[in-house]
Amino acid sequence: MNRPRRFVRQMLTIARRDFIATVATPVFLLFLFAPALMLALSTLGGIGAASMDAGDAQRTRVIAITSPAVSTTMAHENERLRPLFRPDDRPAPLEIVAPAGDVAVQARAMLARRDVDVHGVLYGDLARPTLLLAPRSRYTGNYLEALAQATLTAERLGAPVTVTATRIQARAPRSSLGGRHQSGFVAVFGIFFLTLFLAGQVVGSMAEERNNKVIEVLAAAVPLEAAFGGKLLGLFGVALLFVGFWGTVVGQVASFLPAGAAAAMGALAPAVGGPAFALLFAAYFSMAYLLLGSAFLAIGAQAQTPREIQMLSLPITLVQVAMFALASAAARRPGSTLATVAELFPLSSPFAMAGRAANAPELWPHVLALAWQGMWVALFVIVGARMFRRGVLQSGSARPFWRRRVDKAAGGSSASI
Amino acid sequence: MDDWAVAAEGLVKRFGERRVVDGIDLHVPRGAIYGVLGPNGAGKTTTLRMVLGIIEPDEGHRTLFGAGHPRDAGDRVGYLPEERGLYPSMKAKDAIAFLGALRGLPWHVGRQRGTAMLHDAGLGHAADEKIRKLSKGMAQLVQLLGSIVHQPDLLVLDEPFSGLDPVNQEKLEALILAERDRGATILFSTHVMAHAERLCDRLAIIAGGRRRFEGTVDDARATLPSRVHYTPRRADPAIAALLPADAVPAGEGWRFVLPTEGIEPSLGRLIAAGHGIAGLVIERPSLHEAFVRIVGEAAASGAVPVEQAA
Numbered sequence A: 001m002n003r004p005r006r007f008v009r010q011m012l013t014i015a016r017r018d019f020i021a022t023v024a025t026p027v028f029l030l031f032l033f034a035p036a037l038m039l040a041l042s043t044l045g046g047i048g049a050a051s052m053d054a055g056d057a058q059r060t061r062v063i064a065i066t067s068p069a070v071s072t073t074m075a076h077e078n079e080r081l082r083p084l085f086r087p088d089d090r091p092a093p094l095e096i097v098a099p100a101g102d103v104a105v106q107a108r109a110m111l112a113r114r115d116v117d118v119h120g121v122l123y124g125d126l127a128r129p130t131l132l133l134a135p136r137s138r139y140t141g142n143y144l145e146a147l148a149q150a151t152l153t154a155e156r157l158g159a160p161v162t163v164t165a166t167r168i169q170a171r172a173p174r175s176s177l178g179g180r181h182q183s184g185f186v187a188v189f190g191i192f193f194l195t196l197f198l199a200g201q202v203v204g205s206m207a208e209e210r211n212n213k214v215i216e217v218l219a220a221a222v223p224l225e226a227a228f229g230g231k232l233l234g235l236f237g238v239a240l241l242f243v244g245f246w247g248t249v250v251g252q253v254a255s256f257l258p259a260g261a262a263a264a265m266g267a268l269a270p271a272v273g274g275p276a277f278a279l280l281f282a283a284y285f286s287m288a289y290l291l292l293g294s295a296f297l298a299i300g301a302q303a304q305t306p307r308e309i310q311m312l313s314l315p316i317t318l319v320q321v322a323m324f325a326l327a328s329a330a331a332r333r334p335g336s337t338l339a340t341v342a343e344l345f346p347l348s349s350p351f352a353m354a355g356r357a358a359n360a361p362e363l364w365p366h367v368l369a370l371a372w373q374g375m376w377v378a379l380f381v382i383v384g385a386r387m388f389r390r391g392v393l394q395s396g397s398a399r400p401f402w403r404r405r406v407d408k409a410a411g412g413s414s415a416s417i
Numbered sequence B: 001m002d003d004w005a006v007a008a009e010g011l012v013k014r015f016g017e018r019r020v021v022d023g024i025d026l027h028v029p030r031g032a033i034y035g036v037l038g039p040n041g042a043g044k045t046t047t048l049r050m051v052l053g054i055i056e057p058d059e060g061h062r063t064l065f066g067a068g069h070p071r072d073a074g075d076r077v078g079y080l081p082e083e084r085g086l087y088p089s090m091k092a093k094d095a096i097a098f099l100g101a102l103r104g105l106p107w108h109v110g111r112q113r114g115t116a117m118l119h120d121a122g123l124g125h126a127a128d129e130k131i132r133k134l135s136k137g138m139a140q141l142v143q144l145l146g147s148i149v150h151q152p153d154l155l156v157l158d159e160p161f162s163g164l165d166p167v168n169q170e171k172l173e174a175l176i177l178a179e180r181d182r183g184a185t186i187l188f189s190t191h192v193m194a195h196a197e198r199l200c201d202r203l204a205i206i207a208g209g210r211r212r213f214e215g216t217v218d219d220a221r222a223t224l225p226s227r228v229h230y231t232p233r234r235a236d237p238a239i240a241a242l243l244p245a246d247a248v249p250a251g252e253g254w255r256f257v258l259p260t261e262g263i264e265p266s267l268g269r270l271i272a273a274g275h276g277i278a279g280l281v282i283e284r285p286s287l288h289e290a291f292v293r294i295v296g297e298a299a300a301s302g303a304v305p306v307e308q309a310a
Helices: A003-023 A026-032 A034-058 A068-084 A103-111 A140-157 A177-211 A214-221 A224-254 A259-266 A274-302 A306-332 A337-344 A349-359 A364-391 A401-416 B044-052 B070-076 B092-102 B107-120 B136-148 B166-182 B193-199 B217-222 B264-272 B287-301
Strands: A060-065 A094-097 A117-123 A130-133 B004-015 B018-029 B033-037 B059-064 B077-080 B154-158 B185-190 B202-207 B210-215 B227-231 B248-250 B253-257 B279-283
Touching: A003 A224, A003 B092, A026 A034, A026 A224, A060 A103, A060 A140, A068 A094, A068 A140, A103 A117, A103 A130, A117 A140, A130 A140, A177 A214, A177 A224, A177 A274, A177 A306, A177 A349, A214 A224, A214 B077, A214 B092, A224 A274, A224 A364, A274 A306, A274 A349, A274 A364, A306 A337, A306 A349, A337 A349, A337 A364, A349 A364, B004 B044, B004 B185, B018 B033, B018 B044, B018 B059, B018 B185, B018 B202, B033 B044, B033 B166, B033 B193, B044 B059, B044 B154, B044 B185, B059 B070, B070 B077, B077 B136, B092 B107, B092 B136, B107 B136, B136 B154, B136 B166, B154 B166, B166 B185, B166 B193, B185 B193, B193 B287, B202 B217, B202 B287, B210 B217, B210 B287, B217 B287
Parallel strands: A060 A094, A060 A117, B018 B210, B033 B185, B033 B202, B077 B154, B154 B185
Antiparallel strands: A117 A130, B004 B018, B004 B059, B202 B210, B227 B253, B227 B279, B248 B253
């Protein structure tokens, strides 16, 4: 068996071991379902908060002290005005009270009510009303003023006027600038989020072999480059399983979503077109994972203790956040120097190029970028393996492959003489 | 083309300023059981690691079955490192299959053979146990089986007997001989002479990073003269004059080194003088004694370490 084929075989052997060792543990289920747990918790929190809001709405009021003659009109106008606000921003329910005695005294009494929170009280002539407002109520005054104006206008007109409009919803243009930028940002953020979740796992993976001394057998049987590459590949397999699982789940859920959400998704309009964008997104996610993973693997392999690995996790997260910041800035300003820098710098390149796929229609730069990034993955793996051999296995001088080949050629010729 | 399973010349390894291995030659013939003997810290493990390509030598070169880089012959090699290590969460048969798979044996074949080998070793019940549940000796056996599951042409064992009870040491010796009979070459290191004496076709003694001796067990023992223990019929101080100059009294008799011309002239004189022979023992030196002498000389010469003593 020739060298490259054997190398691939060795890499796959190690990848297979790592993949199975990672997946076939109970902890992996916890990891796999962590997003569901997160979603469940945030949903519970959301429901709790919503019910509290609903409870609050029941116990708040704005009050208008006005003659029963206009109360019907005012109630009608209140019904008409309220839908102008988003449900969460709507003013408190309106209560209309007939004047009794000194309205100023009555209004103060209303504001001091204990059974409900009163945000504001309107009294006096509708053209020149007085608004008594609770502390910290910022928009209630505006609403009560508008309500008075609308009521007064309706009263003056006599017969109520009803406007009924015909609504036509236009479809989003194919690829608006906003849609491109938005999909650029979604791409960058999506890749960042996934790698943040997943690539950090790689850091400690070499520690296992060092602690249980398996590294000695591995190093004797396979080149360290294959061991590193295999570990990277194995954990990438775990990441793909994770992404595949949740991708399927989200895909199924999306088909049940109301039309509005689907329309919002439709607003994402990448410049290279949907299918190509999906492919490029997958490719750049893989590259981002492999690039960050190989760098982390190389650094993590140098760590002497689990404590050092824990200490490494903060700088590693910071590096990822920095790459995300750089790439998302680039996605907002396509074609700028900053964007070019982000696209060329190996660690930010997958993020930035995914952003570019959303912003620019050409496909050839992506071919170049993928090759460029692949080269860096190989470089990180080779350098990482070499550093490991030198530092950890205590070998002063690993001869580079070209010298080995020269030696072999020399040995071969001398043998034939 | 090349009759050596392992051929290494002038291997040098420096850790910092220290030359841990200082120009070692090693030639292991195919099909032989070859021992690398030496005291602790002599450089045995470092030499084996260089031979296997785990680390690169600073000077010198080595070939495995004629391959320029040892890992090019990696699939034909089995290795049991001194520091044993397996993945604790793997089942025993999977651990064996994994070690085989690293050397190119298909997983399913490795599992089958692993199960069968465990069964033969009387550990059939442990095939589906996880490594962390096995005793240290059992885990060591699993690793040993993992290093021979792919039926290697060269088996390298670093201190294979350490940590084994006498019964298991015996089993291991039988296993090494069985591997040799299968046609494998075995290279192992040890500092326990008894195993080397029983197993080795040839051996090298390493001390202070250099090779101090190379040859068969008999060659090694022949580096020391035999010793004679002579008991006369009656004790008589005059006997001393008839014996070689180095004779010292020991109990009823005398001890001395077998003279180069043989024992006969001395015996002739003793019989002629009427002292008679009540007891005569000629002892060949053991490998142990040869080893201690060779290593001792190395330590004495090691007082001037860096000088080239060729």
